[in-house]
Amino acid sequence: MPPVPQPKSEHYDVIVIGGGSGAMGMGRRAASYGAKVALIEMDGRLGGTCVNVGCVPKKLMWHAADTAEAIKSASEYGFGETVPKMESPKFDWNYFAEKRDAYVKRLNGIYDRNLENDKVEYISGYAKLIGNKKVEISLRGEDGEFNAGKHTISADHIAIAVGGRPTIPSEKDIPGASLGIDSDGFFALREQPKRVAVVGAGYIAVELAGVFNTLGSETHLLIRGEKFLRAFDPVLSDTLQEYMAQTGLNVHQKTNVKKVTGTKGGPLTLELDTGKMLEVDCLLWAIGRYANTEGLGLDAEGIKTAKDGSIVVDKYQNTNVPGIYAVGDVIGKALLTPVAIAAGRRLSNRLLGKPEMKDDHLEYENIPTAIFSHPPCGTVGLSEAQAVEKYGKDNVFVYQTRFTNMYFGMLEHKEPTVFKLVVTGKEEKIVGIHIVGVGSDEMIQPLGITVKMGATKKDFDDTVAVHPSSAEELVTIQPSARRNAQV
Numbered sequence: 001m002p003p004v005p006q007p008k009s010e011h012y013d014v015i016v017i018g019g020g021s022g023a024m025g026m027g028r029r030a031a032s033y034g035a036k037v038a039l040i041e042m043d044g045r046l047g048g049t050c051v052n053v054g055c056v057p058k059k060l061m062w063h064a065a066d067t068a069e070a071i072k073s074a075s076e077y078g079f080g081e082t083v084p085k086m087e088s089p090k091f092d093w094n095y096f097a098e099k100r101d102a103y104v105k106r107l108n109g110i111y112d113r114n115l116e117n118d119k120v121e122y123i124s125g126y127a128k129l130i131g132n133k134k135v136e137i138s139l140r141g142e143d144g145e146f147n148a149g150k151h152t153i154s155a156d157h158i159a160i161a162v163g164g165r166p167t168i169p170s171e172k173d174i175p176g177a178s179l180g181i182d183s184d185g186f187f188a189l190r191e192q193p194k195r196v197a198v199v200g201a202g203y204i205a206v207e208l209a210g211v212f213n214t215l216g217s218e219t220h221l222l223i224r225g226e227k228f229l230r231a232f233d234p235v236l237s238d239t240l241q242e243y244m245a246q247t248g249l250n251v252h253q254k255t256n257v258k259k260v261t262g263t264k265g266g267p268l269t270l271e272l273d274t275g276k277m278l279e280v281d282c283l284l285w286a287i288g289r290y291a292n293t294e295g296l297g298l299d300a301e302g303i304k305t306a307k308d309g310s311i312v313v314d315k316y317q318n319t320n321v322p323g324i325y326a327v328g329d330v331i332g333k334a335l336l337t338p339v340a341i342a343a344g345r346r347l348s349n350r351l352l353g354k355p356e357m358k359d360d361h362l363e364y365e366n367i368p369t370a371i372f373s374h375p376p377c378g379t380v381g382l383s384e385a386q387a388v389e390k391y392g393k394d395n396v397f398v399y400q401t402r403f404t405n406m407y408f409g410m411l412e413h414k415e416p417t418v419f420k421l422v423v424t425g426k427e428e429k430i431v432g433i434h435i436v437g438v439g440s441d442e443m444i445q446p447l448g449i450t451v452k453m454g455a456t457k458k459d460f461d462d463t464v465a466v467h468p469s470s471a472e473e474l475v476t477i478q479p480s481a482r483r484n485a486q487v
């Protein structure tokens with residue numbers, strides 16, 4: 001459905017600012033309770049970061065890279081005549097990017113239709129709070145500028161779900177930094193860079209560097225400390241960092257960029273604080289994201305923000321202003337699509353649902369998540385260090401196993417699989433699961449349920465294994481693999 005040119009009403013039950021995961025979750029659920037809902041999105045397309053420049057196109061790139069891995073193994077699996085043994089199969093980046101973008105466009109259309117079917121009014125424009133629970137909308141014109149007129153609407157409930165945006169260092173801090181791109185720019189690339197530097201140590205940096213490296217670009221990952229993925233249990237970085245280095249990824253530890261010279265889109269020279277110079281064709285900053293709260297008019301309502309610009313909320317997603325809420329990345333916590341959706345839906349349940357839903361809210365604990373690296377990782381619950389902090393060193397134990405998945409058993413090239421269970425107390429309640437290896441991204445979802453339900457190591461031991469699989473090792477970890485916490 002093309003967006004309505006202007007709002008149909010002056011007052012709504014609910015206004016949702018944003019058209020991404022959190023807004024869609026909140027808006028559609030509110031409408032399902034019969035509320036009159038307006039959803040305002042500035043981008044000209046629905047779906048937000050996840051659909052347009054995040055999870056979805058990223059996962060497709062990961063599948064492409066995974067296919068390259070499979071092709072590399074094909075000759076050893078007997079396809080030697082059809083697929084000659086090669087280091088990096090040729091990949092047509094532009095062809096793939098166009099198919100990927102067409103898929104994303106189809107999803108945008110599905111999101112449009114979902115709103116139409118659910119009777120959520122979609123307004124294409126820039127929203128700004130102007131006080132007294134009023135929102136000023138600058139409507140988006142066909143040229144993408146917000147020049148198609150201004151309207152003011154109000155609501156009983158206003159949910160802010162404006163997400164975040166990637167950061168690039170300032171020219172003052174790093175001269176030439178703007179010659180680089182961010183994760184949005186990654187999805188705009190139409191050619192595969194031959195040599196690329198990715199700066200950052202979070203999961204987005206690791207995932208995008210993994211895609212470049214697996215598809216055959218000379219890839220440099222520049223990290224400030226010694227380890228990447230520091231926010232997770234160290235078993236992930238210990239395993240991945242060692243393995244990815246073997247596959248050709250150049251990890252530059254304790255390295256910062258001092259200066260960048262060259263031309264945008266052309267070769268760049270990075271001056272590093274280690275004294276080295278690095279020549280690349282593409283520099284990608286993946287150093288963090290900031291909440292999209294600038295210019296949103298939070299001051300007009302007196303809404304409190306944290307130092308980093310994210311909106312401060314309580315466990316019910318309430319801001320300090322009654323009737324105004326915030327969900328998703330804009331609160332700066334657990335920046336993940338399913339978190340934004342779940343928080344949005346629960347908020348609508350609480351505000352508009354049945355009486356038994358009056359306490360509905362999202363628990364920000366035990367959130368399972370995957371890192372789409374090569375190989376992928378899955379993680380849920382407490383890291384070993386967090387468990388020690390919570391339960392005390394004497395009450396935390398670890399079961400850890402490392403093996404080679406059968407798929408690699410007969411290949412020259414071996415990819416590691418490592419499973420780690422963090423348990424506590426006499427009953428050995430499982431409080432954290434951290435896994436690396438083929439299939440970890442899929443396994444972690446049901447494993448998340450076990451942690452949520454309070455499963456113990458005995459529950460795992462009592463479960464019959466699925467054979468032959470990698471996952472069976474989770475229920476057959478021997479007592480000899482147990483150790484005390486080492487933090």
Ligand SMILES: Cc1cc2nc3c(=O)[nH]c(=O)nc-3n(C[C@H](O)[C@H](O)[C@H](O)COP(=O)(O)OP(=O)(O)OC[C@H]3O[C@@H](n4cnc5c(N)ncnc54)[C@H](O)[C@@H]3O)c2cc1C
Nearest residue numbers: 018020021022042048049050054127163328329335336337
């Ligand atoms: C490269 C990358 C990979 C990722 N991979 C994963 C993954 O694998 N799994 C996962 O769970 N998460 C992943 N994420 C994170 C995920 O995309 C976000 O957590 C999720 O999109 C947050 O949803 P949101 O609704 O809070 O914000 P967003 O999806 O960012 O939506 C906010 C929307 O608000 C709009 N907006 C902003 N300001 C205004 C305004 N003033 N008026 C109107 N509209 C406005 C924006 O245009 C945007 O569309 C990834 C993110 C990135 C960048």
